[in-house]
Amino acid sequence: VKVGDLSANLIENINPVANLFRIPSKQVALLEDWSVKLPTLVKAAAGTNITNISGVPSWFLTVLKQIITQEGVSSIHDVWPNLEVFFHGGISMAPYHEQYSHITSPKMRYLECYNASEGFFALQNAIDDPSLLLLLDCGTFFEFIHVDDAESDRPEIIPSWEVEEGKNYEMVISSCNGLWRYPIGDTVRIESVNPLKITISGRTKSYINAFGEELMVQNAEAALSKVCRELDCDIANYTAAPVYASDHSRGRHEWLIEFNREPVSMKEFASKLDIALQHENSDYEAKRSHGIFLDPLTVVKGRPGVFEAWLASTGKLGGQRKVPRLSNSRHPIDEILKFNNI
Numbered sequence: 001v002k003v004g005d006l007s008a009n010l011i012e013n014i015n016p017v018a019n020l021f022r023i024p025s026k027q028v029a030l031l032e033d034w035s036v037k038l039p040t041l042v043k044a045a046a047g048t049n050i051t052n053i054s055g056v057p058s059w060f061l062t063v064l065k066q067i068i069t070q071e072g073v074s075s076i077h078d079v080w081p082n083l084e085v086f087f088h089g090g091i092s093m094a095p096y097h098e099q100y101s102h103i104t105s106p107k108m109r110y111l112e113c114y115n116a117s118e119g120f121f122a123l124q125n126a127i128d129d130p131s132l133l134l135l136l137d138c139g140t141f142f143e144f145i146h147v148d149d150a151e152s153d154r155p156e157i158i159p160s161w162e163v164e165e166g167k168n169y170e171m172v173i174s175s176c177n178g179l180w181r182y183p184i185g186d187t188v189r190i191e192s193v194n195p196l197k198i199t200i201s202g203r204t205k206s207y208i209n210a211f212g213e214e215l216m217v218q219n220a221e222a223a224l225s226k227v228c229r230e231l232d233c234d235i236a237n238y239t240a241a242p243v244y245a246s247d248h249s250r251g252r253h254e255w256l257i258e259f260n261r262e263p264v265s266m267k268e269f270a271s272k273l274d275i276a277l278q279h280e281n282s283d284y285e286a287k288r289s290h291g292i293f294l295d296p297l298t299v300v301k302g303r304p305g306v307f308e309a310w311l312a313s314t315g316k317l318g319g320q321r322k323v324p325r326l327s328n329s330r331h332p333i334d335e336i337l338k339f340n341n342i
Contacts, residue, residue: 006117023048042066050080054087054113056322057096058237064103077105089113091322092200094221099234099260114200118184119175122198131191131199136160139176144169147187150204157181163190168201168216189218206326210242211251211294213284215277217325223276231269234260237307237323241333243298252295256333256340258302270299303340310336 011029019026024041031037046067053060064076071079084107086100093110100108114122114132119140122132134142142160147168149155163169168189174180185205188198202217209215220240228235238257245251255273263269274297278285287293307323310332324332 023050038063038066042070046071046079048080049082051082052085052087053083056090057088057093057100058091060086060088061096061099068103074103075105076103077107083108085109085111087111087113089115092217092221094225095228095235095238097225098228114198116184116186118173118179118182119177121171121173129197131197134160134196134198136196141174143172143174143181144188145172145183146170147204150187160196163193163196165190165193170204187216202326203324205328206324208240208242208253208326208328210244210328211287213281213287213294215253215281215284215326219277219280219284220326223273223280226276227269227272230272231263232261233263233269236260237302239307239323239325239327239333239336240297241327241330250291250293250295253297254333255297255299256302256306256336257299258304258306262301266299266301270297273297273299300337300340302336306336306340309339309342313339 008030011026024044028037028040028044031040042063045063055063067079068074068076073079077083083104086108088110089112093112097110100110109127111127112124112130112132113120120135120138121140121142122134124130125133136142144158144160144163145155146158147170150170157172158169166189168187170183171186171188172181172183174182183204185203187201187204189201191197191199199218207214207216224235224238236258238255240253240255243252243254255270274288277297278288284294288296311323327333
């Protein structure tokens with residue numbers, strides 16, 4: 001049995017023909033030390049005719065910015081004039097769209113893929129429709145659990161032909177790789193039942209419901225994108241968690257945000273984010289109403305590189321890196337805050 005990083009195993013077993021048409025080389029892609037790997041990748045890619053790229057949005061943004069800086073240009077298309085599509089996945093693209101628009105030309109296209117360690121489940125099959133077509137004929141049988149029932153000891157299992165449009169479900173898979181009724185930890189929103197199309201709304205453990213507000217990642221991404229457009233700022237990474245009530249204060253949400261480009265006023269950013277979240281989530285709005293149950297959220301500014309420093313300490317720095325966006329407990333935000341004070 002081979003044990004190791006999923007990406008490395010895929011690279012090791014890819015059809016050899018693919019290695020003739022990809023950057024970086026297999027040798028560079030398998031380097032473990034990212035402090036060596038990143039500059040080597042940038043150097044190899046800069047002088048190559050790249051037509052498409054694929055990866056995690058946050059990670060690729062770092063790569064593209066380093067190439068642009070190295071070449072002394074303002075757009076990645078000055079380096080790769082034939083680049084036209086980014087196949088992305090792993091995390092939501094929403095907080096990064098604005099940043100990509102600053103370094104790419106209008107001809108750039110973005111297509112999302114829903115791939116995970118457990119399999120390849122869905123893909124965006126239309127440029128003008130962000131929802132993902134569920135792949136029903138690729139060796140995976142899909143079942144669903146309504147999010148309100150997900151914590152039950154005996155949840156109701158719903159087959160794909162009985163899901164309802166507009167509702168959120170936890171996805172369960174059975175597949176020919178040996179996973180049987182396996183909950184993969186993702187929640188999806190049904191956008192269409194015929195054909196069956198979804199959007200990824202969050203993780204079953206990535207939400208905040210400490211006060212009955214049921215805040216999902218989908219709400220957070222939409223609110224952040226709106227506020228960043230309004231205040232002309234860019235986010236590199238973020239995480240959020242509850243601060244529980246004390247004898248002298250009500251509960252609230254605390255956000256730790258690392259900016260690529262800061263807003264002029266952090267106070268205004270926090271206020272607008274609080275309002276945007278209320279617009280996106282009626283439960284949060286109800287708990288914030290008149291300040292009876294929840295105080296306004298607070299934002300802590302992350303120092304440059306704080307999330308990368310924390311990820312490196314966990315051994316997860318690299319292309320597969322993922323920062324937990326929302327948590328119903330103080331983990332991991334308390335750990336990251338320690339790095340923020342170094």
